[in-house]
Amino acid sequence: MPAAQLVSSAIERVLNHLLKLDSDSASGLKKLAGKQLSVAVHELPWPLIFNFSDRVDVLVGMPDEEVKGDCHLALSIATLQKLKDTSQITRLIQNNDLVLEGDLKVAQQFSQLISELEIDWEEQLSQYTGDLVAHKAFAFGKKLVQNTQAQANRLVATLADAAIEEKRIAAPPILVVDFCDQVNELRSATDRLEAKLNRLERQSTTKPNKQSS
Amino acid sequence: MSNNQVSDSNVDSSETGQTSSTPNSPDSNQTHFGFKQVDKAEKASMVAGVFHSVAAKYDIMNDLMSMGVHRIWKRFTIDCSGVRAGHKVLDLAGGTGDLAAKFSKLVGENGQVVLADINNAMLQVGREKLRNKGIVGNLEYVQANAEMLPFPDNHFDVITIAFGLRNVTDKDKALASMYRVLKPGGRLLVLEFSKPQNEMLTKAYDLYSFHLLPKMGQLVANDSESYQYLAESIRMHPDQETLKGMMETAGFEQTSFHNLTGGIVALHRGFKF
Numbered sequence: 001m002p003a004a005q006l007v008s009s010a011i012e013r014v015l016n017h018l019l020k021l022d023s024d025s026a027s028g029l030k031k032l033a034g035k036q037l038s039v040a041v042h043e044l045p046w047p048l049i050f051n052f053s054d055r056v057d058v059l060v061g062m063p064d065e066e067v068k069g070d071c072h073l074a075l076s077i078a079t080l081q082k083l084k085d086t087s088q089i090t091r092l093i094q095n096n097d098l099v100l101e102g103d104l105k106v107a108q109q110f111s112q113l114i115s116e117l118e119i120d121w122e123e124q125l126s127q128y129t130g131d132l133v134a135h136k137a138f139a140f141g142k143k144l145v146q147n148t149q150a151q152a153n154r155l156v157a158t159l160a161d162a163a164i165e166e167k168r169i170a171a172p173p174i175l176v177v178d179f180c181d182q183v184n185e186l187r188s189a190t191d192r193l194e195a196k197l198n199r200l201e202r203q204s205t206t207k208p209n210k211q212s213s
Numbered sequence: 214m215s216n217n218q219v220s221d222s223n224v225d226s227s228e229t230g231q232t233s234s235t236p237n238s239p240d241s242n243q244t245h246f247g248f249k250q251v252d253k254a255e256k257a258s259m260v261a262g263v264f265h266s267v268a269a270k271y272d273i274m275n276d277l278m279s280m281g282v283h284r285i286w287k288r289f290t291i292d293c294s295g296v297r298a299g300h301k302v303l304d305l306a307g308g309t310g311d312l313a314a315k316f317s318k319l320v321g322e323n324g325q326v327v328l329a330d331i332n333n334a335m336l337q338v339g340r341e342k343l344r345n346k347g348i349v350g351n352l353e354y355v356q357a358n359a360e361m362l363p364f365p366d367n368h369f370d371v372i373t374i375a376f377g378l379r380n381v382t383d384k385d386k387a388l389a390s391m392y393r394v395l396k397p398g399g400r401l402l403v404l405e406f407s408k409p410q411n412e413m414l415t416k417a418y419d420l421y422s423f424h425l426l427p428k429m430g431q432l433v434a435n436d437s438e439s440y441q442y443l444a445e446s447i448r449m450h451p452d453q454e455t456l457k458g459m460m461e462t463a464g465f466e467q468t469s470f471h472n473l474t475g476g477i478v479a480l481h482r483g484f485k486f
């Protein structure tokens with residue numbers, strides 16, 4: 001179970017650090033104070049709960065206790081990818097691919113808060129690599145972070161647009177998006193590695209004589 | 214961290230010299246202090262001595278001893294608390310206030326958090342730390358013995374006691390007292406060292422806590438005896454099933470526990486209905 005707490009702790013640290021750096025964020029955060037947003041990504045074993053005060057506390061939802069907070073989002077990683085295309089959002093809701101419950105303003109305000117922060121993930125994360133908790137949670141490596149940074153920036157822009165254009169629809173927190181992207185990236189990187197290993201294995205068994213160099 | 218100069222006269226012998234019997238000892242006037250048998254009346258002041266002695270270095274030692282993992286154990290505890298804005302929370306034996314600080318943010322301005330501890334020196338370190346972090350407003354500090362809590366019946370939505378119960382002289386009495394001040398529908402969370410579930414882990418852990426830990430205590434806090442006591446008190450603490458049973462005896466329902474780090478630590482949960 002502690003894996004969940006490692007992740008929530010790392011997200012919380014990075015997020016609060018950034019909010020502190022950005023003096024403009026205080027007013028955005030004030031609007032959210034006292035509110036709770038829960039986000040369930042189907043592929044993650046646990047939902048994340050964002051609690052707002054003069055900071056953001058990130059909790060892990062427990063399986064025996066459903067916490068929906070003031071606003072609740074449920075969606076799959078595949079849906080996260082599709083959110084990049086704003087024109088699809090209404091259809092996603094109609095197809096039940098995206099569930100939005102409760103006070104949508106909370107999700108909108110949160111996504112606005114996040115999108116206004118200019119997140120340089122690489123720089124932020126490098127500050128925490130000495131820290132046991134963040135280090136473990138983000139041991140995915142520097143390269144991955146660089147890739148994700150570009151993706152996250154793109155997503156932040158798209159989701160911010162979506163929040164404005166689609167009145168009834170709010171964007172999910174970018175940090176979950178980011179985390180899922182990292183997981184996806186890691187998955188395809190391992191798939192590629194596995195394929196490569198399989199190929200090498202095949203080569204070495206089928207052509208033993210040509211492998212001398 | 215500033216040195217703590219608080220004179221510590223927090224243990225009133227009239228509070229601690231109870232006469233109820235304890236399951237821990239054949240002689241009802243005796244209880245354990247680590248591996249030693251001591252007079253019940255004495256234990257609280259001896260425990261106070263330990264925490265008075267370690268107060269100033271407590272946070273550093275906590276990080277060192279657990280290699281930072283205590284933060285994750287505490288996060289898990291909060292995740293299991295079901296705490297919401299407006300709740301009243303008691304962080305009992307709260308010491309330097311790690312849990313209370315977090316709860317203060319989670320319950321918001323309409324909620325209330327009470328950080329209670331028997332030891333004035335620990336409370337002072339906690340108060341200073343939380344003030345420096347800007348945590349004020351909905352947080353109160355109360356010097357109190359877990360065995361006789363100075364709060365009304367049915368008062369709190371959540372009670373936590375983290376690494377505190379094993380230091381309490383009469384644990385049954387303390388659990389009953391917590392039950393009394395908990396609201397119906399409220400829950401108690403006990404985070405405490407417990408019994409590792411694997412033999413290899415038990416061996417490594419013994420080696421660590423009886424040999425390395427007192428040495429670290431000596432080096433960092435210049436106090437190996439207190440850390441020797443901590444290691445011993447951990448072994449004397451009831452195991453998972455025993456504590457669960459004790460909670461049920463005190464009246465808690467739907468009790469359960471969750472082993473963390475292989476059972477080195479367990480989180481027990483119980484409800485009052």
Ligand SMILES: C[S@@+](CC[C@H](N)C(=O)[O-])C[C@H]1O[C@@H](n2cnc3c(N)ncnc32)[C@H](O)[C@@H]1O
Nearest residue numbers: 264306307308331332335358359375376377380
């Ligand atoms: C190991 S510290 C834990 C502090 C904090 N909860 C944490 O997890 O970091 C144990 C605390 O229990 C307190 N304590 C011991 N006996 C107590 C009692 N009978 N009632 C209340 N607090 C007690 C000590 O003063 C000490 O601050």
